Amino acid sequence: MNHKSKMSKPDTSASIYKWADQKDGQFRRQVSSFRDFIGSERFPAEKGRYHLYISWACPWAHRTAIVRKLKGLESVIGLSVVSYLMTKEGWHFSTPEETPGATIDEVNGAKFIREIYFKAEPEFSGRFxxxxxxxxxxxxxxNNESSEIIRMLNSEFNAFSTKPQLDLYPQTLRKEIDEINEWIYDGINNGVYKSGFATKQDVYETNVTKLFAALDRVEAHLDGKSWLIGEKFTEADVRLFTTILRFDPVYHTHFKCNLKTISHDYPNLLKHARRIYQIEGIVDTINMTHIKGHYYESHLHINPFGIVPLWNGPDLAHPKVESNVF
Ligand SMILES: N[C@@H](CCC(=O)N[C@@H](CS)C(=O)NCC(=O)O)C(=O)O
Incomplete structure (x- = not known):
C-alpha cells in the first residue's frame, strides 16, 4: 500500500537527520537516558499501568513488541505505534486510516514522540x-533502552503474563547470553547503522568489513544449533532476529551492506530467522511496509527520491522449520 501522497517529504537538512559525526563521519549511538526498572519501589509491576511506545520499523522497538507478544502481555501493557515516516520533528503519531498499522496516542494525546520526552523531562536534550x-x-x-525493557517484560510481569514459564534470560545462561549479545550488538545490530550512516568512504569500509566478519562468526556459531545458546531460545535470538529480518530488504541496499545476502550466503542465519518468524504470534509484530517505508522514505539524504525497492526479503514462512519455544 502506498501512502506517500498524503505525507510531506522529510526535510533532511534538519539536525534530527545528522546521525554521523560531522568531523570523522562515524555514527555513534547515544546512550539511553531513562534507566529505571519495573519492580522498584517507584515502579511496581501492575496490570494496565505501563504503556509502550514503538515503531514497527525500528529494530530496537521491535524487540520489545516481540517480547510483549511472546510473554502474553498484550492486555497488561498498552501499545502505541508511530507512523513509519520520520520528519524533522522526529517520530509522529498518525491515525490508522492515514497510515495503516499506526495508532494515535491515546495515553498522552501527543502528536510527536518528543512531547512524551518533554512531559517526562522538560529539559530533555537527547534524541527522541x-x-x-x-x-x-x-x-x-x-526506561527508553530496549535491552532493559525486554528484560523487565521477561521477568517482572509474570503474575499477569499468559506465558510466565517462558524465560528469555535464565539465570544459568546469563553470562553466555551477555557475552554473545555484546559482539552481536556491536558487530551486527549497530554494525548495520555504523555502515549505513557513515559519511566517509574509509569509515564505511571499516564498519561494513567488521559487520560481515560478525555475520560470518554467527553463521559458524549457529552450525548444528537451533538457537544461539544451544537448545534454549533466549533474548539473544530475539535481538539478532530484528536485524536479520531487515537485512536483505533494507540494510543490504539502503545501508550498502552488500558483500553478501542472508538469502544466498548465510543458510544457518536464514534458518534461524525462519525459526523465529514461525513462532506463533511473531508475524503480528512484523510490518514490512513500515520497515521499508521508514528507511527508504525517511532517510532522503541516503535515498533522495524515496523510492522503495519492491523485494521484502526471503520467504521466512516457508519451508516450515521446528520453532516451538513454549
Ligand atoms: N538504545 C536505544 C536505541 C533506540 C533507537 O535508536 N531508536 C531509533 C529508531 S530505530 C530512533 O528512535 N531514532 C530517532 C532519532 O535518533 O532521532 C534502544 O535500543 O532502545
Missing part, C-alpha cells in the same frame, strides 16, 4: 527515540 516505556501513574518515562 523509540521504544519508550511509559508509566501512567507517575506520568513519566520508566
Amino acid at each position: 527515540t523509540v521504544p519508550v516505556l511509559w508509566d501512567k501513574k507517575n506520568n513519566t518515562i520508566v
Whole structure:
C-alpha cells in the first residue's frame, strides 16, 4: 500500500537527520537516558499501568513488541505505534486510516514522540527515540533502552503474563547470553547503522568489513544449533532476529551492506530467522511496509527520491522449520 501522497517529504537538512559525526563521519549511538526498572519501589509491576511506545520499523522497538507478544502481555501493557515516516520533528503519531498499522496516542494525546520526552523531562536534550516505556501513574518515562525493557517484560510481569514459564534470560545462561549479545550488538545490530550512516568512504569500509566478519562468526556459531545458546531460545535470538529480518530488504541496499545476502550466503542465519518468524504470534509484530517505508522514505539524504525497492526479503514462512519455544 502506498501512502506517500498524503505525507510531506522529510526535510533532511534538519539536525534530527545528522546521525554521523560531522568531523570523522562515524555514527555513534547515544546512550539511553531513562534507566529505571519495573519492580522498584517507584515502579511496581501492575496490570494496565505501563504503556509502550514503538515503531514497527525500528529494530530496537521491535524487540520489545516481540517480547510483549511472546510473554502474553498484550492486555497488561498498552501499545502505541508511530507512523513509519520520520520528519524533522522526529517520530509522529498518525491515525490508522492515514497510515495503516499506526495508532494515535491515546495515553498522552501527543502528536510527536518528543512531547512524551518533554512531559517526562522538560529539559530533555537527547534524541527522541523509540521504544519508550511509559508509566501512567507517575506520568513519566520508566526506561527508553530496549535491552532493559525486554528484560523487565521477561521477568517482572509474570503474575499477569499468559506465558510466565517462558524465560528469555535464565539465570544459568546469563553470562553466555551477555557475552554473545555484546559482539552481536556491536558487530551486527549497530554494525548495520555504523555502515549505513557513515559519511566517509574509509569509515564505511571499516564498519561494513567488521559487520560481515560478525555475520560470518554467527553463521559458524549457529552450525548444528537451533538457537544461539544451544537448545534454549533466549533474548539473544530475539535481538539478532530484528536485524536479520531487515537485512536483505533494507540494510543490504539502503545501508550498502552488500558483500553478501542472508538469502544466498548465510543458510544457518536464514534458518534461524525462519525459526523465529514461525513462532506463533511473531508475524503480528512484523510490518514490512513500515520497515521499508521508514528507511527508504525517511532517510532522503541516503535515498533522495524515496523510492522503495519492491523485494521484502526471503520467504521466512516457508519451508516450515521446528520453532516451538513454549
Ligand atoms: N538504545 C536505544 C536505541 C533506540 C533507537 O535508536 N531508536 C531509533 C529508531 S530505530 C530512533 O528512535 N531514532 C530517532 C532519532 O535518533 O532521532 C534502544 O535500543 O532502545
